[in-house]
Amino acid sequence: TKINGPTSMIRSDSNGSMTFNISSMPVGSSRGPSPLTIGMSDTIPLAVAFTETVSAYFKGHDAKKCVVRTLGNVMMSFPAGVVRVFTENPSPVLLSFCIKNTNKLEEIIANSSMLTKNEAQSTPDVHAYEFNMANLIEHLRQQGEQNKAASYFNIDILKYQVKSLPGVDMTPLPLVTYWKCDENITDYRLDYRYNPSAMSSAVTLKNVTAVVQVDGDVSKMQSIPSGNWDPVTKRATWKLSDISEVSEQESQGCIRAKFELNKGPSKPATTAMQFAGEGATLSGAEFELTGSGYRISLLKKRFAT
Numbered sequence: 001t002k003i004n005g006p007t008s009m010i011r012s013d014s015n016g017s018m019t020f021n022i023s024s025m026p027v028g029s030s031r032g033p034s035p036l037t038i039g040m041s042d043t044i045p046l047a048v049a050f051t052e053t054v055s056a057y058f059k060g061h062d063a064k065k066c067v068v069r070t071l072g073n074v075m076m077s078f079p080a081g082v083v084r085v086f087t088e089n090p091s092p093v094l095l096s097f098c099i100k101n102t103n104k105l106e107e108i109i110a111n112s113s114m115l116t117k118n119e120a121q122s123t124p125d126v127h128a129y130e131f132n133m134a135n136l137i138e139h140l141r142q143q144g145e146q147n148k149a150a151s152y153f154n155i156d157i158l159k160y161q162v163k164s165l166p167g168v169d170m171t172p173l174p175l176v177t178y179w180k181c182d183e184n185i186t187d188y189r190l191d192y193r194y195n196p197s198a199m200s201s202a203v204t205l206k207n208v209t210a211v212v213q214v215d216g217d218v219s220k221m222q223s224i225p226s227g228n229w230d231p232v233t234k235r236a237t238w239k240l241s242d243i244s245e246v247s248e249q250e251s252q253g254c255i256r257a258k259f260e261l262n263k264g265p266s267k268p269a270t271t272a273m274q275f276a277g278e279g280a281t282l283s284g285a286e287f288e289l290t291g292s293g294y295r296i297s298l299l300k301k302r303f304a305t
Contacts, residue, residue: 001057001058001059001175001176001177001190001270001271001273002055002056002057002058002270002271002272002273003054003055003056003057003171003173003175003272003273003274003275003305042085043292043293043294043295044078044079044082044085044293044294044295045079045294045295045296045297046076046077046078046289046294046295046296046297047076047077047152047296047297047298047299047300048074048075048076048077048287048296048298048299048300049074049075049076049077049299049300049301049302050072050073050074050281050283050285050287050300050301050302051072051073051075051302051303051304052070052071052072052073052162052281052282052283052302052303052304053070053071053072053303053304053305054068054069054070054171054172054282054303054304054305055068055069055070055305056068056069056168056170056171056175058168058174058175058176058177061176063167063168063174064166064167065166066166066167066168066171066174067164067166068164068165068168068170068171069161069162069164070161070162070164070170070282070283070303071159071160071161071162072105072158072159072160072161072162072281072283072285073156073158073159074099074156074157074158074159074160074285074287075154075155075156075157076154076155076157077152077153077154077155077298078140078152078153078155079151079152080144080150080151080152080153082140083140083141083143083144086133086136086137086140086141087137087141092133092137092293093291093292093293093294094130094131094133094291095130095131095133095136095291095293095294096118096128096129096130096131096289096290096291097128097129097287097288097289097290097291098121098122098126098127098128098129098287098288098290099126099127099129099158099285099286099287100125100126100285100286100287100288101125101283101284101285101286102124102125102126102127102285103124103125104162104163104283104284104285105160105161105162105163105283105285106160106161106162106163107160107161108127108158108159108160109158109159109160110129110157110158111155111156111157111158113132113135113139114131114132114135114136114139114155114157115129115130115131115132115157115158116129116130116132117129118130121290128290129157129158139155140153160283160285162282162283168195169195169197169198170198170282171195171198172194172195172196172198172199172205172275172277172282172303173192173193173194173195173205173243173273173275174192174193174195175190175191175192175271175273176190176191177189177190177191177212177268177271178190178191179266179268181216181264181265181266181267181268182264182265183261183264183265184260184261184264185258185259185260185261185264186214186216186218186258186259186261186264186265186266187256187257187258187259188212188214188236188255188256188257188258188259189254189255189256189257190210190212190254190255190271191252191253191254192243192252192253192254192273193251193252194243194244194245194250194251194252196245198282199277199280199281199282199303200280200281200282200283200284200301201279201280202244202245202280203244203277203278203279203280204242204243204244204277205242205243205244205275205276205277206242206275206276206277206278207274207275207276208239208240208241208242208243208273208274208275209237209238209239209240209273209274209275210237210238210240210255210271210272210273211235211236211237211238211271211272211273212235212236212269212270212271212272213233213234213235213236213269213270214234214235214236214259214266214269215234215266215267215269216259216261216262216263216264216265216266217261217262217263217264218231218234218259218260218261218262219260219261219262220259220260221236221257221258221259221260222257222258223236223238223255223256223257223258224255224256224257225238225240225255226238227255227257236257236259238255240253240255243275273305274304274305275304275305276302276303276304276305277302277303277304278300278301278302279301279302280301280302280303281301281302281303282303287299
């Protein structure tokens with residue numbers, strides 16, 4: 001059984017650098033930092049987003065054999081009005097920040113074209129960074145020229161991998177599957193359990209979907225809750241209700257299915273599960289500005305499979 005996601009950090013070359021995206025967003029596309037017009041003496045509003053992708057592999061019923069990998073990305077958004085402020089100010093205030101709880105992270109890779117790590121201000125639990133203001137201003141100026149209708153510009157500033165410990169404690173939704181494969185019938189069960197201890201704060205898991213492939217030429221499928229059988233892909237799909245800790249019924253559950261076969265028996269296959277959570281991370285990493293002249297107008301955290 002697996003929770004879908006990447007298994008390792010992808011590097012773009014041998015020295016450990018990675019591809020960092022710099023993009024613009026048109027007016028009205030989604031909420032970013034504001035406003036479009038910024039005075040020379042105003043503190044500049046910035047938006048920061050943590051996005052983490054978790055993958056987990058569960059084998060059999062031994063919880064200690066669970067393998068979990070979590071990758072993270074930190075993106076910063078700049079309002080379009082900052083381009084004029086930066087270009088008209090020959091000495092803009094240095095933009096600096098720190099990432100807290102870095103003792104839970106490994107393979108932290110900064111956008112080297114934008115950031116320099118401040119070793120003197122860093123500890124094992126806090127990593128401090130400073131922007132290369134000349135490079136930042138030039139990038140924002142180019143983005144402003146190329147995308148005149150944009151309301152803000154996004155820059156990926158950090159990528160990281162979360163330290164992994166053996167066992168199911170680091171995944172927000174531990175899973176176990178059971179198969180009974182007879183000549184004409186396959187009985188299938190998937191148990192899941194909400195695990196708030198894996199998150200920085202307990203948030204609801206949404207868009208929960210389970211998929212499993214069943215061979216043996218399935219002629220009929222019955223399940224609780226009801227699911228969908230696709231004879232072309234030979235896959236059963238269940239879209240589940242949101243999972244949270246509000247009540248025992250919502251925090252754990254199971255899928256039970258019976259497949260009638262024409263050419264059995266089936267062979268047990270891998271079950272895939274997907275979901276997303278808004279308002280928390282799995283790493284517990286935190287962002288903090290360390291200088292003056294800037295403020296955080298929006299801080300988003302999410303994780304997904």
